Amino acid sequence: MPSTVKGVIARTKGAPVEIVDIIVPDPGPGEAVVKIEACGVCHTDVHYREGGINDEFPFLLGHEAAGVVEAVGEGVTNVAPGDFVILNWRAVCGQCRACAKGKPQYCFNTHNAKQKMTLTDGTELSPALGIGAFIEKSLVAAGQCTKVDPQADATTVGLLGCGVMAGFGAAVNTGGVSRGDSVAVIGCGGVGSAAIAGAAVAGATTIIAVDVDDRKLEWAKKLGATHTVNSRNTDAVEGIRRHTGGYGADVVIEAVGRPETYEQAFYARDLAGTVVLVGVPTPDLQVTLPMIEIFGRGGALKSSWYGDCLPSRDFPMLVDLYLQGRFDLGAFVSETIGLGDIESAFGKMRTGEVLRSVVVL
Numbered sequence: 001m002p003s004t005v006k007g008v009i010a011r012t013k014g015a016p017v018e019i020v021d022i023i024v025p026d027p028g029p030g031e032a033v034v035k036i037e038a039c040g041v042c043h044t045d046v047h048y049r050e051g052g053i054n055d056e057f058p059f060l061l062g063h064e065a066a067g068v069v070e071a072v073g074e075g076v077t078n079v080a081p082g083d084f085v086i087l088n089w090r091a092v093c094g095q096c097r098a099c100a101k102g103k104p105q106y107c108f109n110t111h112n113a114k115q116k117m118t119l120t121d122g123t124e125l126s127p128a129l130g131i132g133a134f135i136e137k138s139l140v141a142a143g144q145c146t147k148v149d150p151q152a153d154a155t156t157v158g159l160l161g162c163g164v165m166a167g168f169g170a171a172v173n174t175g176g177v178s179r180g181d182s183v184a185v186i187g188c189g190g191v192g193s194a195a196i197a198g199a200a201v202a203g204a205t206t207i208i209a210v211d212v213d214d215r216k217l218e219w220a221k222k223l224g225a226t227h228t229v230n231s232r233n234t235d236a237v238e239g240i241r242r243h244t245g246g247y248g249a250d251v252v253i254e255a256v257g258r259p260e261t262y263e264q265a266f267y268a269r270d271l272a273g274t275v276v277l278v279g280v281p282t283p284d285l286q287v288t289l290p291m292i293e294i295f296g297r298g299g300a301l302k303s304s305w306y307g308d309c310l311p312s313r314d315f316p317m318l319v320d321l322y323l324q325g326r327f328d329l330g331a332f333v334s335e336t337i338g339l340g341d342i343e344s345a346f347g348k349m350r351t352g353e354v355l356r357s358v359v360v361l
Protein backbone atom coordinates (compact mmCIF):
# COMPACT_ATOMS: atom_id res chain seq x y z
CA MET A 1 0.00 0.00 0.00
CA PRO A 2 1.42 3.43 -0.92
CA SER A 3 1.84 5.63 2.17
CA THR A 4 0.86 9.27 2.62
CA VAL A 5 3.47 11.11 4.68
CA LYS A 6 4.59 14.68 5.44
CA GLY A 7 7.40 16.16 3.41
CA VAL A 8 8.86 19.56 2.48
CA ILE A 9 8.63 20.92 -1.05
CA ALA A 10 9.65 24.00 -3.01
CA ARG A 11 6.55 24.53 -5.15
CA THR A 12 7.69 27.48 -7.26
CA LYS A 13 10.88 29.45 -7.82
CA GLY A 14 11.91 31.47 -4.77
CA ALA A 15 8.71 30.78 -2.77
CA PRO A 16 9.08 29.67 0.87
CA VAL A 17 9.12 25.90 1.33
CA GLU A 18 5.91 24.15 2.47
CA ILE A 19 5.07 21.00 4.43
CA VAL A 20 2.60 18.94 2.40
CA ASP A 21 1.17 15.43 2.17
CA ILE A 22 3.17 13.24 -0.20
CA ILE A 23 2.31 9.83 -1.58
CA VAL A 24 5.22 7.37 -1.45
CA PRO A 25 4.70 4.31 -3.66
CA ASP A 26 5.71 0.83 -2.53
CA PRO A 27 9.19 -0.03 -3.82
CA GLY A 28 9.27 -1.49 -7.31
CA PRO A 29 12.08 -3.63 -8.76
CA GLY A 30 15.46 -2.25 -7.70
CA GLU A 31 13.91 0.29 -5.31
CA ALA A 32 13.77 0.75 -1.54
CA VAL A 33 11.63 2.76 0.86
CA VAL A 34 13.70 4.25 3.67
CA LYS A 35 12.35 5.63 6.94
CA ILE A 36 14.31 8.88 7.22
CA GLU A 37 15.73 9.53 10.69
CA ALA A 38 17.72 12.70 10.00
CA CYS A 39 18.54 14.96 7.05
CA GLY A 40 20.97 17.89 6.94
CA VAL A 41 20.17 21.21 5.28
CA CYS A 42 22.65 21.80 2.45
CA HIS A 43 23.22 24.94 0.40
CA THR A 44 22.20 22.95 -2.67
CA ASP A 45 18.63 22.81 -1.27
CA VAL A 46 18.60 26.62 -1.41
CA HIS A 47 19.94 26.48 -4.99
CA TYR A 48 17.00 24.19 -5.90
CA ARG A 49 14.45 26.46 -4.26
CA GLU A 50 15.87 29.47 -6.09
CA GLY A 51 15.69 27.73 -9.47
CA GLY A 52 19.52 27.69 -9.66
CA ILE A 53 19.72 23.98 -10.59
CA ASN A 54 16.81 23.53 -13.01
CA ASP A 55 13.14 24.44 -13.43
CA GLU A 56 11.57 21.08 -12.67
CA PHE A 57 9.38 22.36 -9.82
CA PRO A 58 7.94 21.19 -7.48
CA PHE A 59 11.05 19.83 -5.77
CA LEU A 60 11.03 17.50 -2.79
CA LEU A 61 14.01 18.97 -0.92
CA GLY A 62 16.57 17.32 1.36
CA HIS A 63 19.34 14.97 0.30
CA GLU A 64 21.90 14.34 3.05
CA ALA A 65 20.18 11.75 5.16
CA ALA A 66 20.36 8.53 7.10
CA GLY A 67 17.62 6.14 8.10
CA VAL A 68 16.43 2.58 8.19
CA VAL A 69 15.30 0.54 5.21
CA GLU A 70 11.60 -0.22 5.58
CA ALA A 71 10.89 -2.23 2.45
CA VAL A 72 12.69 -3.31 -0.71
CA GLY A 73 11.40 -4.20 -4.16
CA GLU A 74 12.03 -7.19 -6.35
CA GLY A 75 15.64 -8.12 -7.06
CA VAL A 76 17.18 -5.96 -4.33
CA THR A 77 20.15 -7.69 -2.71
CA ASN A 78 22.43 -4.92 -1.39
CA VAL A 79 20.09 -3.95 1.48
CA ALA A 80 17.25 -5.51 3.45
CA PRO A 81 14.53 -4.15 5.75
CA GLY A 82 16.04 -3.05 9.07
CA ASP A 83 19.43 -2.03 7.62
CA PHE A 84 20.82 1.33 8.77
CA VAL A 85 21.83 3.28 5.68
CA ILE A 86 23.15 6.61 4.50
CA LEU A 87 21.53 7.79 1.27
CA ASN A 88 23.83 8.65 -1.60
CA TRP A 89 23.36 10.38 -4.94
CA ARG A 90 25.88 8.21 -6.73
CA ALA A 91 24.28 4.79 -7.19
CA VAL A 92 26.80 3.58 -9.75
CA CYS A 93 25.39 1.91 -12.86
CA GLY A 94 28.36 -0.38 -13.58
CA GLN A 95 27.84 0.03 -17.31
CA CYS A 96 28.45 3.61 -18.48
CA ARG A 97 31.75 4.64 -20.09
CA ALA A 98 33.16 5.85 -16.74
CA CYS A 99 32.23 2.60 -14.98
CA ALA A 100 33.56 0.60 -17.94
CA LYS A 101 36.92 2.35 -17.53
CA GLY A 102 37.06 1.36 -13.85
CA LYS A 103 36.22 4.87 -12.64
CA PRO A 104 32.81 4.42 -11.02
CA GLN A 105 33.41 7.51 -8.87
CA TYR A 106 32.58 9.51 -12.03
CA CYS A 107 29.59 7.31 -13.05
CA PHE A 108 27.63 9.25 -15.69
CA ASN A 109 24.41 7.27 -15.35
CA THR A 110 23.67 6.97 -11.65
CA HIS A 111 20.43 5.29 -10.59
CA ASN A 112 17.40 6.96 -9.00
CA ALA A 113 14.00 5.44 -8.21
CA LYS A 114 11.97 4.88 -11.40
CA GLN A 115 8.60 5.56 -9.77
CA LYS A 116 7.76 9.07 -8.65
CA MET A 117 6.62 10.35 -5.29
CA THR A 118 3.63 12.66 -5.86
CA LEU A 119 1.40 15.24 -4.24
CA THR A 120 -2.08 13.98 -3.34
CA ASP A 121 -3.41 15.46 -6.64
CA GLY A 122 -0.96 13.26 -8.58
CA THR A 123 1.60 16.02 -9.36
CA GLU A 124 4.98 14.32 -9.71
CA LEU A 125 7.78 15.63 -7.49
CA SER A 126 11.42 16.11 -8.51
CA PRO A 127 13.49 14.81 -5.59
CA ALA A 128 16.58 16.94 -4.87
CA LEU A 129 19.64 15.11 -6.24
CA GLY A 130 17.37 12.15 -6.95
CA ILE A 131 16.80 11.61 -3.21
CA GLY A 132 14.25 13.92 -1.51
CA ALA A 133 14.71 13.34 2.23
CA PHE A 134 12.91 16.12 4.12
CA ILE A 135 10.15 13.54 4.41
CA GLU A 136 9.14 10.81 6.85
CA LYS A 137 9.97 8.08 4.35
CA SER A 138 11.45 8.29 0.88
CA LEU A 139 11.52 6.10 -2.20
CA VAL A 140 15.00 5.68 -3.68
CA ALA A 141 16.94 3.30 -5.90
CA ALA A 142 18.34 0.52 -3.73
CA GLY A 143 21.85 1.49 -4.91
CA GLN A 144 21.33 4.87 -3.24
CA CYS A 145 21.35 3.11 0.14
CA THR A 146 24.80 2.55 1.63
CA LYS A 147 24.78 0.27 4.65
CA VAL A 148 26.93 1.49 7.55
CA ASP A 149 27.63 0.55 11.18
CA PRO A 150 24.30 0.89 13.06
CA GLN A 151 26.17 2.10 16.17
CA ALA A 152 26.49 5.47 14.43
CA ASP A 153 23.78 8.10 15.00
CA ALA A 154 21.73 9.22 12.04
CA THR A 155 21.85 12.93 12.94
CA THR A 156 25.60 12.98 12.51
CA VAL A 157 26.42 10.40 9.86
CA GLY A 158 23.59 11.50 7.56
CA LEU A 159 25.81 14.49 6.76
CA LEU A 160 28.13 12.13 4.90
CA GLY A 161 25.37 11.80 2.30
CA CYS A 162 26.27 15.11 0.68
CA GLY A 163 28.12 18.15 2.02
CA VAL A 164 30.65 16.51 4.30
CA MET A 165 31.48 13.83 1.74
CA ALA A 166 31.76 16.46 -0.99
CA GLY A 167 34.18 18.57 1.05
CA PHE A 168 36.22 15.69 2.49
CA GLY A 169 36.49 14.09 -0.94
CA ALA A 170 37.34 17.39 -2.65
CA ALA A 171 40.48 17.47 -0.51
CA VAL A 172 41.36 13.79 -0.31
CA ASN A 173 40.04 12.29 -3.55
CA THR A 174 39.99 15.14 -6.08
CA GLY A 175 42.81 17.26 -4.63
CA GLY A 176 44.90 14.23 -3.66
CA VAL A 177 46.01 15.97 -0.45
CA SER A 178 48.62 13.96 1.38
CA ARG A 179 51.18 14.16 4.17
CA GLY A 180 53.06 17.44 4.37
CA ASP A 181 50.92 19.32 1.84
CA SER A 182 49.80 22.90 2.24
CA VAL A 183 46.09 23.35 1.64
CA ALA A 184 43.86 26.42 1.53
CA VAL A 185 40.07 26.23 1.65
CA ILE A 186 38.04 29.24 0.53
CA GLY A 187 34.54 29.19 2.03
CA CYS A 188 34.24 27.30 5.30
CA GLY A 189 30.59 26.28 5.48
CA GLY A 190 29.65 22.62 5.83
CA VAL A 191 31.48 21.69 2.63
CA GLY A 192 34.64 23.75 3.13
CA SER A 193 34.96 22.71 6.78
CA ALA A 194 34.79 19.10 5.71
CA ALA A 195 37.59 19.79 3.22
CA ILE A 196 39.63 21.12 6.15
CA ALA A 197 38.88 18.02 8.22
CA GLY A 198 39.78 15.83 5.23
CA ALA A 199 43.08 17.65 4.72
CA ALA A 200 43.87 17.14 8.42
CA VAL A 201 43.07 13.41 8.31
CA ALA A 202 45.24 13.07 5.18
CA GLY A 203 48.22 14.64 6.96
CA ALA A 204 48.43 18.14 5.47
CA THR A 205 50.68 20.25 7.68
CA THR A 206 49.53 23.72 6.68
CA ILE A 207 45.75 24.15 6.42
CA ILE A 208 44.51 27.68 5.78
CA ALA A 209 40.83 28.46 6.26
CA VAL A 210 39.50 31.48 4.36
CA ASP A 211 36.05 32.92 4.97
CA VAL A 212 34.34 36.28 5.39
CA ASP A 213 32.84 35.24 8.73
CA ASP A 214 34.92 34.92 11.90
CA ARG A 215 32.55 32.33 13.39
CA LYS A 216 33.28 29.98 10.48
CA LEU A 217 36.99 30.52 10.97
CA GLU A 218 36.74 29.59 14.65
CA TRP A 219 34.91 26.36 13.77
CA ALA A 220 37.47 25.66 11.03
CA LYS A 221 40.27 25.79 13.63
CA LYS A 222 38.48 23.14 15.67
CA LEU A 223 38.37 20.92 12.58
CA GLY A 224 42.07 21.22 11.85
CA ALA A 225 42.83 24.61 10.27
CA THR A 226 46.32 25.75 11.27
CA HIS A 227 45.82 29.32 10.01
CA THR A 228 42.83 31.53 9.21
CA VAL A 229 42.28 34.45 6.86
CA ASN A 230 39.20 36.66 7.04
CA SER A 231 39.00 37.79 3.41
CA ARG A 232 36.64 40.61 4.32
CA ASN A 233 39.62 42.41 5.92
CA THR A 234 42.63 40.75 4.25
CA ASP A 235 43.28 39.93 0.61
CA ALA A 236 42.72 36.16 0.35
CA VAL A 237 45.62 35.53 -2.04
CA GLU A 238 48.07 37.58 0.03
CA GLY A 239 46.84 35.90 3.20
CA ILE A 240 47.36 32.40 1.78
CA ARG A 241 50.79 33.29 0.39
CA ARG A 242 51.84 34.74 3.75
CA HIS A 243 51.25 31.37 5.42
CA THR A 244 53.02 29.39 2.68
CA GLY A 245 56.42 31.09 2.51
CA GLY A 246 55.13 33.51 -0.13
CA TYR A 247 54.46 30.76 -2.68
CA GLY A 248 50.82 29.74 -2.36
CA ALA A 249 49.31 26.41 -1.37
CA ASP A 250 49.79 23.00 -2.99
CA VAL A 251 46.03 22.52 -3.13
CA VAL A 252 43.41 25.29 -3.00
CA ILE A 253 39.78 24.29 -2.62
CA GLU A 254 37.01 26.68 -3.63
CA ALA A 255 33.86 25.85 -1.65
CA VAL A 256 31.72 28.91 -2.42
CA GLY A 257 30.92 28.70 -6.14
CA ARG A 258 31.59 32.34 -7.11
CA PRO A 259 33.91 33.84 -9.76
CA GLU A 260 35.77 36.07 -7.29
CA THR A 261 36.60 33.17 -4.99
CA TYR A 262 37.55 30.95 -7.93
CA GLU A 263 40.00 33.63 -9.07
CA GLN A 264 41.43 33.79 -5.56
CA ALA A 265 41.90 30.02 -5.62
CA PHE A 266 43.56 30.24 -9.03
CA TYR A 267 46.14 32.80 -7.88
CA ALA A 268 46.64 31.41 -4.38
CA ARG A 269 48.08 28.05 -5.43
CA ASP A 270 51.77 27.36 -5.77
CA LEU A 271 53.34 26.56 -9.16
CA ALA A 272 52.20 23.10 -10.29
CA GLY A 273 49.53 23.24 -7.59
CA THR A 274 45.95 22.10 -7.86
CA VAL A 275 42.72 24.08 -7.72
CA VAL A 276 39.59 22.14 -6.82
CA LEU A 277 36.19 23.73 -7.48
CA VAL A 278 33.62 22.08 -5.21
CA GLY A 279 31.32 25.12 -4.79
CA VAL A 280 28.48 24.99 -7.31
CA PRO A 281 28.14 28.09 -9.53
CA THR A 282 24.81 29.22 -10.95
CA PRO A 283 24.60 29.09 -14.77
CA ASP A 284 24.98 32.88 -15.22
CA LEU A 285 28.48 33.12 -13.70
CA GLN A 286 31.66 33.64 -15.76
CA VAL A 287 35.39 33.82 -15.06
CA THR A 288 38.06 35.42 -17.25
CA LEU A 289 41.66 34.32 -16.71
CA PRO A 290 44.84 35.23 -18.62
CA MET A 291 45.74 32.14 -20.66
CA ILE A 292 49.44 32.68 -20.03
CA GLU A 293 48.76 32.30 -16.30
CA ILE A 294 46.87 29.06 -16.88
CA PHE A 295 49.87 27.75 -18.78
CA GLY A 296 52.59 29.38 -16.72
CA ARG A 297 51.31 28.11 -13.37
CA GLY A 298 51.07 24.52 -14.56
CA GLY A 299 49.37 22.05 -12.28
CA ALA A 300 45.70 21.22 -12.48
CA LEU A 301 42.34 22.96 -12.43
CA LYS A 302 39.83 20.33 -11.30
CA SER A 303 36.18 20.19 -10.33
CA SER A 304 34.83 17.86 -7.71
CA TRP A 305 31.43 16.26 -8.09
CA TYR A 306 30.42 14.85 -4.72
CA GLY A 307 34.05 14.69 -3.68
CA ASP A 308 34.67 12.05 -6.38
CA CYS A 309 33.39 9.62 -3.80
CA LEU A 310 32.44 6.01 -4.11
CA PRO A 311 29.79 5.69 -1.39
CA SER A 312 30.33 1.95 -0.84
CA ARG A 313 34.04 2.60 -0.25
CA ASP A 314 33.97 5.99 1.49
CA PHE A 315 30.88 6.09 3.73
CA PRO A 316 31.75 3.05 5.88
CA MET A 317 35.37 4.24 6.12
CA LEU A 318 34.33 7.73 7.29
CA VAL A 319 31.82 6.26 9.75
CA ASP A 320 34.64 4.13 11.17
CA LEU A 321 36.94 7.17 11.51
CA TYR A 322 34.09 9.00 13.24
CA LEU A 323 33.35 6.14 15.65
CA GLN A 324 37.07 5.84 16.44
CA GLY A 325 37.18 9.55 17.34
CA ARG A 326 39.55 10.41 14.49
CA PHE A 327 37.11 12.55 12.49
CA ASP A 328 34.90 14.96 14.44
CA LEU A 329 31.72 14.64 12.41
CA GLY A 330 29.69 15.77 15.42
CA ALA A 331 31.25 19.23 15.10
CA PHE A 332 29.26 19.82 11.91
CA VAL A 333 25.88 19.58 13.64
CA SER A 334 25.09 23.10 14.85
CA GLU A 335 21.43 22.43 15.67
CA THR A 336 18.70 19.86 15.27
CA ILE A 337 15.36 21.08 13.96
CA GLY A 338 11.98 19.84 12.78
CA LEU A 339 10.46 19.69 9.29
CA GLY A 340 8.78 23.06 9.94
CA ASP A 341 12.06 24.88 10.54
CA ILE A 342 13.76 24.50 7.15
CA GLU A 343 13.05 28.01 5.90
CA SER A 344 14.56 29.44 9.08
CA ALA A 345 17.55 27.08 8.67
CA PHE A 346 18.10 28.58 5.20
CA GLY A 347 18.12 32.00 6.86
CA LYS A 348 20.69 30.87 9.44
CA MET A 349 22.85 29.44 6.65
CA ARG A 350 22.71 32.83 4.92
CA THR A 351 23.66 34.75 8.06
CA GLY A 352 26.38 32.22 8.90
CA GLU A 353 25.00 31.10 12.26
CA VAL A 354 25.27 27.39 11.49
CA LEU A 355 27.59 24.87 9.91
CA ARG A 356 24.73 22.44 9.49
CA SER A 357 21.13 22.41 10.70
CA VAL A 358 19.88 18.84 10.79
CA VAL A 359 16.21 17.92 10.52
CA VAL A 360 15.43 15.06 12.89
CA LEU A 361 12.30 13.05 12.08
Ligand SMILES: NC(=O)c1ccc[n+]([C@@H]2O[C@H](COP(=O)([O-])OP(=O)(O)OC[C@H]3O[C@@H](n4cnc5c(N)ncnc54)[C@H](O)[C@@H]3O)[C@@H](O)[C@H]2O)c1
Pocket residue numbers: 042043044047162163166186187188189190191192210211212213216231255256257258260261277278279280281304305306307349350352355
Ligand atom coordinates in the same frame (compact mmCIF):
# COMPACT_ATOMS: atom_id res chain seq x y z
N1 LIG B 1 30.40 19.72 -5.64
C1 LIG B 1 29.51 19.08 -4.90
O1 LIG B 1 29.31 17.88 -5.09
C2 LIG B 1 28.77 19.80 -3.83
C3 LIG B 1 28.05 19.10 -2.85
C4 LIG B 1 27.39 19.84 -1.85
C5 LIG B 1 27.44 21.23 -1.86
N2 LIG B 1 28.13 21.87 -2.85
C6 LIG B 1 28.24 23.34 -2.94
O2 LIG B 1 29.27 23.79 -2.08
C7 LIG B 1 29.03 25.16 -1.76
C8 LIG B 1 29.10 25.35 -0.26
O3 LIG B 1 28.03 24.64 0.36
P1 LIG B 1 27.79 24.73 1.94
O4 LIG B 1 26.65 23.84 2.23
O5 LIG B 1 29.08 24.60 2.65
O6 LIG B 1 27.30 26.26 2.03
P2 LIG B 1 27.39 27.28 3.25
O7 LIG B 1 26.45 28.38 2.92
O8 LIG B 1 27.26 26.52 4.53
O9 LIG B 1 28.90 27.81 3.19
C9 LIG B 1 29.37 28.77 2.32
C10 LIG B 1 30.51 29.50 3.05
O10 LIG B 1 31.15 30.39 2.13
C11 LIG B 1 31.43 31.59 2.82
N3 LIG B 1 31.58 32.65 1.84
C12 LIG B 1 30.61 33.30 1.14
N4 LIG B 1 31.16 34.21 0.33
C13 LIG B 1 32.50 34.14 0.52
C14 LIG B 1 33.61 34.85 -0.04
N5 LIG B 1 33.43 35.80 -0.97
N6 LIG B 1 34.85 34.50 0.39
C15 LIG B 1 35.02 33.54 1.33
N7 LIG B 1 34.01 32.84 1.88
C16 LIG B 1 32.77 33.15 1.47
C17 LIG B 1 30.27 31.76 3.78
O11 LIG B 1 30.57 32.65 4.84
C18 LIG B 1 30.05 30.32 4.23
O12 LIG B 1 30.82 30.03 5.36
C19 LIG B 1 27.66 25.49 -2.36
O13 LIG B 1 27.88 26.10 -3.61
C20 LIG B 1 27.03 24.12 -2.53
O14 LIG B 1 26.03 24.11 -3.53
C21 LIG B 1 28.82 21.18 -3.79
Ligand SMILES: [Zn+2]
Pocket residue numbers: 092093094095096097098099100104107108109110
Ligand atom coordinates in the same frame (compact mmCIF):
# COMPACT_ATOMS: atom_id res chain seq x y z
ZN1 LIG C 1 28.20 4.20 -14.50
Ligand SMILES: [Zn+2]
Pocket residue numbers: 042043044045063064162163
Ligand atom coordinates in the same frame (compact mmCIF):
# COMPACT_ATOMS: atom_id res chain seq x y z
ZN1 LIG D 1 24.06 18.80 -0.73
